[in-house]
Amino acid sequence: MSYVSYFERRKDATRFIMHDLVHDLARSVMAKEYNLKGPNCRYAWLTNCSQPLKSFTNSPAKIRALHFAHKVSSSDAFSTAKHIRVLDLSIECRHDLTVSIGELKQLRYLSCSCGQARINPRCIGMLSKLNYLRICFDGLRVLPESIGEMKGLMHLDLSGCWKLKLLPLSFTKIRELVHLDLSGCRGVSGIPKALDGLTKLQHLNLSGCENLRGFPDAIVNLTELRYVNLSNCLRHIFDSSRDQTESFIDRICTLPNMKQLDLSQNNYPLIIPDSASHLTKLVLYGCRQIIRLPEWVDNMHGCTMLQEFTLCAGDTESSSNIYLLEHASPAKLTISRLENVKSLEEAHSINLSEKQTILELNLWWTEGANRSVGDMELLTELVPPTPLQRFKIGGYCSVVFPDWLMHTSNHLPNLVNLTMENLPNCKSLPPLGQLPNLQELVLDSMESLEEWDTSYLSIEDSVNELKKVHIFSCPKLRIKPHLPRAVSWFIKNSDNVLLSARESVPHIDCLTAGGTNVPLHQWSFLHHLLSLRHLCIDDCSNLTISPEISGALHSLKSLAIYRCDHAGLEELFGELTSLRNLTIWDHLKLEELPYNMRQLTKLQSLTLIGCPNLRQLPQWLGELASLEKLYIRSCGAIMTLPESIQEFTNLQELKISNCNPELYKWCNADENRRKLAHIERMNITLRM
Structure with a gap:
């Protein structure tokens, strides 16, 4: 009702329950006052309001x-x-x-x-x-x-x-x-x-x-x-x-x-x-x-202690609201728009280094904004607490770093993750080898960065092994004299990094690289990778290889190629004798699969996405007897599957989506369903 x-919709409403006996008593006492046709009707509840009230009761005035x-x-x-x-x-x-x-x-x-x-x-x-x-x-x-x-x-x-x-x-x-x-x-x-x-x-x-x-x-x-x-x-x-x-x-x-x-x-x-x-x-x-929060508040459901703080100019030109952080000590703290700090004294007053509960700290300046205080001088006052595990700095415009960032072993002994983003004037990195617990490093949009000096690192020193290194848009960066040990590398729009390596790097498991006009055969980074298992190449203009690179690819288990020119593709596949997983994504000019793919006899998974000119799958595809998964998406020119699909006796999963409607019809025709009957899991749809 x-x-x-x-x-029921009102959260602040008080609800009462009336006992059935009391309800029945009230109805019996007031029955006449609820009878619309009676002369003493006082209370009416109408669900049919198609006519005026006088058509329902003899006494509307009562x-x-x-x-x-x-x-x-x-x-x-x-x-x-x-x-x-x-x-x-x-x-x-x-x-x-x-x-x-x-x-x-x-x-x-x-x-x-x-x-x-x-x-x-x-x-x-x-x-x-x-x-x-x-x-x-x-x-x-x-x-x-x-x-x-x-x-x-x-x-x-x-x-x-x-x-x-x-x-x-x-x-x-x-x-x-x-x-x-x-x-x-x-x-x-x-x-x-x-x-x-x-x-x-x-x-x-x-x-x-x-x-x-x-x-x-x-x-x-x-x-x-x-x-x-x-x-x-x-x-x-x-x-x-x-x-x-x-x-x-x-x-x-x-x-x-x-x-x-x-x-x-x-x-x-x-x-x-x-x-x-x-x-x-x-x-x-x-x-x-x-x-x-006051000390008497132990835990309040749904609320979160300060995580992100945006600095604003104060009531006068001589202050900002950074003073509010004097009492804040959350586990994670992001301070943005640091350009609004008006004096070194107000930055010093928050005693950042004393906030021992902070485990993650992000410091951001706004790109192109005017400053009242120099970035390096301000960062000098923002010394993080020693328990810090994750640190991000962005928009910093000074060329050099303060003393605490150049002596990281004293100030950041527990640091696990370091991100440096949009530092346009920085030319060299702090001595990262002083960070014994560092596992992940991200360098992003540092156009002036020229050198990462690794001379203090030993290739054999497992203490300095990283799990991930991300380098994006650092076009001038070179790593000398050798690459640091890291399990996974992500390199994009940073050509000089790809040309840097000159010594063997035995412990790289995964590499994602691209955004370059440097041909694959010039990637010195690949020359001496003795244990590379997973490779993703994104937006590379030339995939031709050299004998040096061939040696690094023999042990490759997984390869993904995104948005690359198909030049050199056939030659590349000829070297991948151990490959288990292959993804070809957004190859707009690819019209047929390279013939050398028939040598990938250990291939277990093949994914083809965004290849609109790929006209058909070849009959020799049936020679890939180890294939277990076949995914085809957004390949609008393919109208049928090859007859050899029956030879994929190990094929367990087939997914086709957003392709030509004719391919959908082919897969659902009675005679072709028999050819696909051995596949355990099939998902064939017109849309993604």
Whole structure:
């Protein structure tokens, strides 16, 4: 029923259960007052509202409470109920209900959820005896000045009226108001001024409201408040240049009757004061920038201590809001827009090195932004704590690094992951060999980086073995005198790295490289890889190989070729005698599979994706007797599978998607289904 469904939707609603015997007794006592055809009907619940009320009852004037639970087909459906006290409209209606509602002068309770109904706000102002008013109406844009004449109004719910623009000046006259819900009225203005004088207010919901400047001053006199909801509001209350949440929240928590405060979904720096301990309920769900919680809070479900902090200029040109981090010590901390720091003193004041709980730290400057303090000087003051395990730095524009980053063994002994991104002026790296626990290194968009000196590293020193090295867009970088030991390498748009190696590197298992015009046969990086198992070549203009590279490819188990020119492809396949997995992706000019592929007798998985000109699969494909998986996607020119598909006795899985509809038809033809019957798992679809 509509009453039930409404209250079930309300998280703050109090629910009561009536015993069946009490319910039956009430019905027996009041039976005559519920009988629509009887002369004493007082309470009516209508689900068929296709006709005016007088067509359903003999005494519409005696009705005191009326609930409509379906569509209203008449604009004067209830106008004859002149003495009605309670009206609940949970309906769909396209009529103008202004006249009908405006005539109900004795109305005390009005709940109106009317879909697209047209209601002139002036009719609401005519209902001067209302105690309860709820309007859920998309079209409501204004409230009449006459709303101030509702001297007895105690409950006002306008939640969801997102087109409402302004609260009238007369709002302050509704001095008996106890409950005010403006949640979802994001554009309404005049709220702080409207609250002036509402000294009896106990329940205030402003969730999602945006025009709230001045609210901290307005709330001081609302001493009867018990519940306040400021979900997703705080960034609209305060000037972004300086945080005032601690004193503001303290002001709310110390109101003499405050019990419940909801600050959920506020992605804004929060300092929760000790006075919050007076509350019976504090909701911080979805708050991701909690700088400090009181000691009495052990764990709060759904909230997250500060992880990402954006620096802003302060109220004056001499400060920023970095001071807020003085009390923050999360496990992960990202500080962005460091260019807004105004002095070295304020950076020093946060004592970053003393925050021993920080295990992951990200420091970011904005590319091209003006600085008040030099990057190197500022970074000197931001010494990380020694337990740090993951460190990222981006947008740093100085050429050299501070002392703590050049003596990493003292300051970063536990570092596992280091990322250096968009450092346009850096020419050389810190001595990474001093990091005994380093497992992953990422170098990204460092156009000036020329050298990674590895002379302090021994090839045989297993202490310095990395798991992953990522090098992206470092076109000048050369690694001298040898490559460091690493299990996996990712190299993109960094030609000089591919040309760097001159000594054997026995412990590289996986290499992903590309974004280069350097032919494959010139990749010195490949010349001495004695244990390479997985190779991915992405966007390489020439795949011709040399005898030196051939030696590195004999042990290769997996090969993926993305967006490469097909020049040299056939020669390459002739060397891959141990290959188990092959992927060919986005080869737009490839018209047929290289003949040398028939030598891949150990191949177990073949994937062909994005080869629109590949006309057919060759008959000799059946010679790949070890093949277990065949995937074909976005290869629109293939219309049939080869007859030799029957020879794939080990084929266990066949997937075809987003290909020519003729191929789909071929696979589903009766005679061809028999050819595919031995395949355990098949998935053949026209779309991906």
